[in-house]
Amino acid sequence: MTARPRLTVIGTGYLGATHAICMAVMGFEVLGVDVDTSKIEKLTAGEVPFFEPGLPELLAKALESGRLRFTSDFREAAAFGDVHFLCVGTPQQADSEAADLRYVDAAVTSLAPHLTRRTLVVGKSTVPVGTAARLAELLRTTAPAGDQVELAWNPEFLREGFAVDDTMKPDRLVFGVTSAWAQEQLRAAFGPVIAQDVPVKVTDLQTAELVKVAANSFLATKISYINAMAEVCEATGADVHDLAEALAYDERIGGKFLRPGLGFGGGCLPKDIRAFAHRAEELGVGQAVGFLREIDGINRRRRARTVDLVVELCAGDVAGKRVAALGAAFKPNSDDIRDAPALDVAATLHRMGAVVTVFDPAALDNARRVHPELGYATSALDAARDADVVVLLTEWNEFREISPSAMAAVVRRTRIVDGRHALVPAHWAAAGWDYRALGRPAVHGSVHGSARS
Ligand code: UDX
Numbered sequence: 211m212t213a214r215p216r217l218t219v220i221g222t223g224y225l226g227a228t229h230a231i232c233m234a235v236m237g238f239e240v241l242g243v244d245v246d247t248s249k250i251e252k253l254t255a256g257e258v259p260f261f262e263p264g265l266p267e268l269l270a271k272a273l274e275s276g277r278l279r280f281t282s283d284f285r286e287a288a289a290f291g292d293v294h295f296l297c298v299g300t301p302q303q304a305d306s307e308a309a310d311l312r313y314v315d316a317a318v319t320s321l322a323p324h325l326t327r328r329t330l331v332v333g334k335s336t337v338p339v340g341t342a343a344r345l346a347e348l349l350r351t352t353a354p355a356g357d358q359v360e361l362a363w364n365p366e367f368l369r370e371g372f373a374v375d376d377t378m379k380p381d382r383l384v385f386g387v388t389s390a391w392a393q394e395q396l397r398a399a400f401g402p403v404i405a406q407d408v409p410v411k412v413t414d415l416q417t418a419e420l421v422k423v424a425a426n427s428f429l430a431t432k433i434s435y436i437n438a439m440a441e442v443c444e445a446t447g448a449d450v451h452d453l454a455e456a457l458a459y460d461e462r463i464g465g466k467f468l469r470p471g472l473g474f475g476g477g478c479l480p481k482d483i484r485a486f487a488h489r490a491e492e493l494g495v496g497q498a499v500g501f502l503r504e505i506d507g508i509n510r511r512r513r514a515r516t517v518d519l520v521v522e523l524c525a526g527d528v529a530g531k532r533v534a535a536l537g538a539a540f541k542p543n544s545d546d547i548r549d550a551p552a553l554d555v556a557a558t559l560h561r562m563g564a565v566v567t568v569f570d571p572a573a574l575d576n577a578r579r580v581h582p583e584l585g586y587a588t589s590a591l592d593a594a595r596d597a598d599v600v601v602l603l604t605e606w607n608e609f610r611e612i613s614p615s616a617m618a619a620v621v622r623r624t625r626i627v628d629g630r631h632a633l634v635p636a637h638w639a640a641a642g643w644d645y646r647a648l649g650r651p652a653v654h655g656s657v658h659g660s661a662r663s
Pocket residue numbers: 366367368369370371426429433466467468469470471472473474475476477478479540541
């Protein structure tokens with residue numbers, strides 16, 4: 211095998227496309243593989259099928275270098291690659307909390323019959339612990355090269371919006387391996403990353419699988435912890451924003467992932483904690499992570515409480531009221547609306563009879579497709595026109611920069627719910643707004659009513 215192994219990346223969704231592009235930019239020959247030919251066509255034409263800052267420029271660079279190509283042909287992939295990365299999705303099953311492994315299984319069963327020489331298959335997808343051992347056996351028994359085909363696990367921790375940096379220079383690399391040879395291949399495949407002094411943790415397959423779900427569970431727990439404190443603050447008149455800041459000075463606690471508000475969403479944290487709790491129950495250790503159900507419950511209650519705040523501001527009834535919803539994506543710098551708290555709140559208010567108009571800088575097309583019943587605007591001010599209440603649901607920077615007085619001039623009533631603690635309450639109150647945020651005392655506008663009422 212060459213010092214620089216040739217890589218395939220199976221699955222060109224969010225994780226796979228980013229991994230394939232970054233690896234090619236770092237100097238590897240890479241073949242991206244996907245059964246979805248429309249994705250292959252787009253990527254081959256230089257188009258990234260999702261929103262990720264910096265990635266389109268890197269795709270152009272990688273294609274121009276001639277080191278990155280795409281295919282739907284597993285035979286070609288097997289002939290090309292020394293190391294094959296599995297990057298397919300593991301969504302939540304439609305009728306259960308368990309992870310749906312059909313795409314992982316399909317990738318392995320499509321590739322295995324073509325593996326005729328010594329090869330390493332590397333799982334990156336987030337899977338229930340025990341999956342890697344099963345896939346290793348599947349590869350061994352179905353690949354013509356048999357024992358010569360090894361499986362390793364290399365969990366991926368990239369965050370949407372920071373995917374390029376997180377791939378090029380991650381906090382750590384985790385290699386779950388069963389042989390020195392597999393470790394050697396992984397070290398070669400990540401040579402340029404390791405050269406930047408990125409720490410490498412080598413372990414067994416099952417620990418590597420667990421690192422990912424343990425990390426995401428910890429992050430979700432931290433967010434729900436501060437949001438649980440917000441619930442207590444609401445009952446006492448205390449301010450969770452100040453509380454979080456005061457906690458963050460303790461380096462043992464730290465301020466990251468301690469931002470209170472509407473809570474977590476997206477394609478990873480919610481489904482990963484549910485799948486983990488489910489898997490632990492299957493293994494007979496459900497009690498050990500039973501708290502994850504509570505973490506999920508606290509997170510869901512934040513959405514309901516945000517809706518309540520809007521209803522409170524509308525004197526108990528939102529029917530017929532115009533609501534401006536600022537944000538649709540599950541977080542800023544993303545067009546991803548999977549399990550997005552923002553859209554959940556907007557859709558609930560619509561079901562309660564409110565006339566909801568949504569604006570998001572990147573996720574409007576996705577939101578419109580899934581929620582055609584909502585109204586959509588082309589700017590924050592446009593969404594706020596004649597609104598009875600404005601609700602900030604995703605903390606895009608451009609929302610932080612909104613002029614309270616400019617927005618006051620277009621709304622019907624100056625009432626705002628800051629679902630993400632993104633605004634400075636005093637600025638809004640000074641422009642006449644009644645400001646409400648989860649876990650914070652209400653701030654009343656110094657000039658009551660709106661400029662127009
Ligand atoms: C997450 C993990 O961070 C990443 O390591 C893993 O690989 C995939 O899942 P991502 O889903 O991109 O990444 O989003 P992240 O930045 O973690 O945010 C998740 C959610 O938590 C967002 O909805 C965000 O708004 C929310 N959040 C985050 C908070 O509510 N408060 C915080 O303090 C931090």
